[in-house]
Amino acid sequence: MLRIFRRTSAVLSVCVGMAFSLWAQEPRKVVKINDSIYMAPMGSNVYLVMTSEGNVVIDTAPERDAREAKELLTAVSQAPVKYIILTHGHADHIGGINLWKQPGTQIIAQRNYVELLNYVARLDGFFSPRNAVVFKGPAHAAGTWAGNYGATIDATILFDEKYEFTLGGVKFELFSTPGETPDHLTVWLPGSRVAFIGDNYAGIGVPEPMSFPNIYAIRGTKPRPALDWAKSIDTVLKLKPEIVLNGHGDPIFGQEEITRRLTRYRDAILYVHDETVKGMNAGEDVYTLMQEIKLPASYNLSQLFGKVSWSVRGIYEGYAGWFDGNPASMYEEPPSSVYPDLVKLAGGPDRVAQLAAEKLQSGKPVEALHLTDVALASDPRNAAALNARIKALETLLDRSQNYIEDGWLRLGIQKAKDTLAAQ
Ligand SMILES: [Zn+2]
Numbered sequence: 343m344l345r346i347f348r349r350t351s352a353v354l355s356v357c358v359g360m361a362f363s364l365w366a367q368e369p370r371k372v373v374k375i376n377d378s379i380y381m382a383p384m385g386s387n388v389y390l391v392m393t394s395e396g397n398v399v400i401d402t403a404p405e406r407d408a409r410e411a412k413e414l415l416t417a418v419s420q421a422p423v424k425y426i427i428l429t430h431g432h433a434d435h436i437g438g439i440n441l442w443k444q445p446g447t448q449i450i451a452q453r454n455y456v457e458l459l460n461y462v463a464r465l466d467g468f469f470s471p472r473n474a475v476v477f478k479g480p481a482h483a484a485g486t487w488a489g490n491y492g493a494t495i496d497a498t499i500l501f502d503e504k505y506e507f508t509l510g511g512v513k514f515e516l517f518s519t520p521g522e523t524p525d526h527l528t529v530w531l532p533g534s535r536v537a538f539i540g541d542n543y544a545g546i547g548v549p550e551p552m553s554f555p556n557i558y559a560i561r562g563t564k565p566r567p568a569l570d571w572a573k574s575i576d577t578v579l580k581l582k583p584e585i586v587l588n589g590h591g592d593p594i595f596g597q598e599e600i601t602r603r604l605t606r607y608r609d610a611i612l613y614v615h616d617e618t619v620k621g622m623n624a625g626e627d628v629y630t631l632m633q634e635i636k637l638p639a640s641y642n643l644s645q646l647f648g649k650v651s652w653s654v655r656g657i658y659e660g661y662a663g664w665f666d667g668n669p670a671s672m673y674e675e676p677p678s679s680v681y682p683d684l685v686k687l688a689g690g691p692d693r694v695a696q697l698a699a700e701k702l703q704s705g706k707p708v709e710a711l712h713l714t715d716v717a718l719a720s721d722p723r724n725a726a727a728l729n730a731r732i733k734a735l736e737t738l739l740d741r742s743q744n745y746i747e748d749g750w751l752r753l754g755i756q757k758a759k760d761t762l763a764a765q
Pocket residue numbers: 343344345386432434435541589590
């Protein structure tokens with residue numbers, strides 16, 4: 343998860359974007375976890391672990407929050423920073439590395455951190471506008487292409503499965519726990535039974551019901567292998583932590599509560615994975631499974647952050663790739679190449695737009711949206727089609743309980759309105 347999205351029951355019924363901004367306005371204060379661990383609750387949490395021989399910083403916040411996080415935590419301790427540990431390489435966790443780095447500071451990451459950063463840099467021009475939609479900010483200008491392996495890698499220590507060190511008598515054990523990213527790691531302090539698990543418990547900290555994760559994030563990600571994610575949660579559960587500290591949101595205290603929450607989360611991931619696999623083996627197509635697989639209410643997870651249907655498709659295509667078995671899909675001409683012919687058959691784009699409006703009236707906004715795609719393929723400035731499209735998108739926005747979906751719907755509305763206004 344790149345940014346926390348906090349919801350309270352009071353804002354449940356309002357648009358998710360508003361809930362997002364409510365959280366952002368909360369004053370930020372340092373949080374004492376125990377006598378030696380403090381948390382700065384930023385766009386992603388920054389943790390300070392104090393020992394008699396110096397400090398360890400776990401994650402560094404997004405760049406925009408990094409300075410504030412450092413001010414909050416250095417007010418607690420100004421001892422030298424001996425280690426910076428990165429739970430994973432997402433931008434909201436690594437933005438403050440340079441602020442914390444001192445001569446001799448070791449920076450630890452799991453080895454897949456290198457490829458994650460190269461992947462992000464390699465596709466910067468692709469990701470930048472998509473991230474802007476999801477995170478509701480301006481797209482940063484993608485500069486000169488960095489090349490395939492052009493990322494700046496700050497880590498000085500990389501490990502594969504496990505790494506451990508002791509500082510000031512405090513033992514730190516680091517485990518590879520791939521989940522939201524392939525480079526995710528868990529920091530385990532056996533002495534105090536504290537586990538820092540990054541974003542592998544996405545949606546953490548919001549009042550229950552919490553959210554199902556993004557097994558596939560539609561801003562564009564490689565598949566996030568569900569089985570690895572579930573196994574990583576098992577790795578954390580086996581440690582029997584008394585405190586779990588997350589990349590976003592509040593800590594979880596108490597072994598029983600930790601077990602209850604993480605087990606439910608793991609089982610929800612496994613349920614969606616297994617149902618998808620069963621459907622694939624039964625010869626079902628991806629859209630059928632997206633419609634049919636529902637998370638049982640007993641899991642008590644919202645879809646505020648991750649959507650089950652997107653995850654079903656992510657799992658399906660993560661395993662099988664893009665080919666759907668239809669011979670027509672093997673060729674370069676997409677279905678939309680014949681949309682203008684269909685419009686001609688229907689008697690023109692206004693007729694198709696009328697049909698879209700009727701679909702909307704009968705409670706089928708997605709079908710209405712598809713029909714506007716058909717009409718606009720024939721006449722991109724058709725006012726009736728653009729108006730039907732805006733209405734369909736607004737209907738979907740009213741229904742949306744997911745803040746990422748929200749961003750894409752708003753973009754679609756804006757684009758259609760811009761086209762109308764330019765006439
Ligand atoms: Zn994050």
